[in-house]
Amino acid sequence: MGLKTKALTKSLWVFHLCAGGSCNNCDIEILDLLTPRFDVERFGIVLVGSARHADVLLVTGSLTRKAAPRARRVYEQMPKPGLVVACGACALGRGIFNEGYNTPCRLDELMPVDVYIPGCPPKPEAMIAGIAKLINKVKGQK
Amino acid sequence: MKLLFNYIIFPGFLFSAVIGLISGWVDRKVTARVQWRVGPPWYQNFIDIIKLLGKEIIVPQGSKITFLLSPLFGLLSAVLVATILGNAFISPLEGFIGDIIVVLYLLVIPAISIIIGAFSSRNCLASVGASREMKLILAYELPFILAIIVVLIKSAGALQIGSIINYQINFGSHLSSPSGALAFIVAMLCIQAKLDFVPFDMSEAEQEIMGGTLIEYSGLPLAIFKLTKAILLYTLPLLLISLFWANEIGVWALIGKYILLLVIIVLVKNTNPRMRIDQTIKFFWGPVTVVVTIALILALFGL
Numbered sequence: 001m002g003l004k005t006k007a008l009t010k011s012l013w014v015f016h017l018c019a020g021g022s023c024n025n026c027d028i029e030i031l032d033l034l035t036p037r038f039d040v041e042r043f044g045i046v047l048v049g050s051a052r053h054a055d056v057l058l059v060t061g062s063l064t065r066k067a068a069p070r071a072r073r074v075y076e077q078m079p080k081p082g083l084v085v086a087c088g089a090c091a092l093g094r095g096i097f098n099e100g101y102n103t104p105c106r107l108d109e110l111m112p113v114d115v116y117i118p119g120c121p122p123k124p125e126a127m128i129a130g131i132a133k134l135i136n137k138v139k140g141q142k
Numbered sequence: 143m144k145l146l147f148n149y150i151i152f153p154g155f156l157f158s159a160v161i162g163l164i165s166g167w168v169d170r171k172v173t174a175r176v177q178w179r180v181g182p183p184w185y186q187n188f189i190d191i192i193k194l195l196g197k198e199i200i201v202p203q204g205s206k207i208t209f210l211l212s213p214l215f216g217l218l219s220a221v222l223v224a225t226i227l228g229n230a231f232i233s234p235l236e237g238f239i240g241d242i243i244v245v246l247y248l249l250v251i252p253a254i255s256i257i258i259g260a261f262s263s264r265n266c267l268a269s270v271g272a273s274r275e276m277k278l279i280l281a282y283e284l285p286f287i288l289a290i291i292v293v294l295i296k297s298a299g300a301l302q303i304g305s306i307i308n309y310q311i312n313f314g315s316h317l318s319s320p321s322g323a324l325a326f327i328v329a330m331l332c333i334q335a336k337l338d339f340v341p342f343d344m345s346e347a348e349q350e351i352m353g354g355t356l357i358e359y360s361g362l363p364l365a366i367f368k369l370t371k372a373i374l375l376y377t378l379p380l381l382l383i384s385l386f387w388a389n390e391i392g393v394w395a396l397i398g399k400y401i402l403l404l405v406i407i408v409l410v411k412n413t414n415p416r417m418r419i420d421q422t423i424k425f426f427w428g429p430v431t432v433v434v435t436i437a438l439i440l441a442l443f444g445l
Contacts, residue, residue: 004195043182053364
């Protein structure tokens with residue numbers, strides 16, 4: 001495992017993308033990760049403001065017709081090596097919007113997803129488990 | 143050869159970058175403790191830099207050469223300031239006359255490089271950030287220069303950092319006099335703005351303009367900007383110590399004073415909301431300039 005991969009696993013900068021149709025509960029749970037009880041900054045994980053700075057694209061919400069191409073564009077704007085995490089039932093498989101006319105596709109039809117975190121909403125513990133899986137996956141690649 | 147060694151290794155690039163990154167960790171750790179969190183380990187900022195070196199560099203449409211060169215100019219001038227200051231502390235008599243003016247000019251260049259880089263990225267949010275940064279420079283430069291003029295008057299017109307330090311070793315620090323203390327408070331506020339820390343971080347506001355001036359940077363140029371900020375975080379409190387508080391410049395005294403100033407800066411950062419740009423300009427040109435003018439008058443009367 002090279003130095004760069006090791007550094008990547010120790011400092012994941014997250015860009016949080018809420019892609020349209022969702023109830024924002026996943027977003028609230030994500031904010032719980034950064035608060036004193038869970039505090040993922042211990043592992044070097046911080047939220048950044050711009051997709052250009054990000055290593056991880058954290059997508060919540062089912063992609064609406066308008067949001068889907070823009071989410072794809074944000075993914076293309078992220079510098080590689082970049083990872084994608086789908087968080088919550090909506091991002092995984094459209095959730096309760098499964099039959100909806102305005103949610104055309106799942107997230108993994110649009111971009112390669114590295115880790116799926118199920119739940120509606122997932123608990124912060126589940127998200128930390130997802131982060132651990134993501135780090136193991138990055139380590140396993142090299 | 144000695145100059146090159148000074149510039150690249152000891153008081154210059156390598157040393158100041160390491161100290162700056164560690165003080166960046168102090169910043170993050172104190173922030174975390176204020177918010178009742180644990181905070182990252184001490185090597186976190188080094189890992190961030192190494193990781194950024196391994197990322198893809200995306201260059202947006204627009205003037206590419208300016209976009210890639212501007213972070214370098216910022217870094218070079220910040221390192222030059224660190225070298226001049228470090229040498230002034232190591233051997234106070236070896237500087238050249240007027241190096242305080244050179245330092246004042248060089249300290250503006252990192253901010254200017256951020257502005258140029260942001261404008262050349264052709265991003266509208268970066269433009270907003272750059273215009274705010276420009277107004278911020280206009281706002282804080284006036285009281286900062288006036289505060290330094292107070293120091294120059296008080297140390298009998300010495301235009302050299304080394305002789306200002308010598309004067310304070312012989313006659314006591316400027317901080318202990320009323321005019322010096324007022325000028326010191328003003329200079330602390332100005333370096334808060336120079337470091338782009340809250341309450342004066344409107345050029346990089348993450349919530350409103352998504353990173354502002356740095357929005358289009360990724361990979362190596364972003365790492366260079368982070369390094370520049372780290373070096374400034376080391377240099378600016380050290381500059382204040384040399385100008386206001388240099389009665390005792392042993393190694394341990396310097397470390398203690400530096401950490402004290404750093405923690406004050408971080409606490410101010412953590413206990414204040416972000417100000418709007420118009421409020422900032424009013425603040426710096428109004429009350430702050432009045433205070434520093436009073437300090438100037440007191441200094442002319444010898445207080």
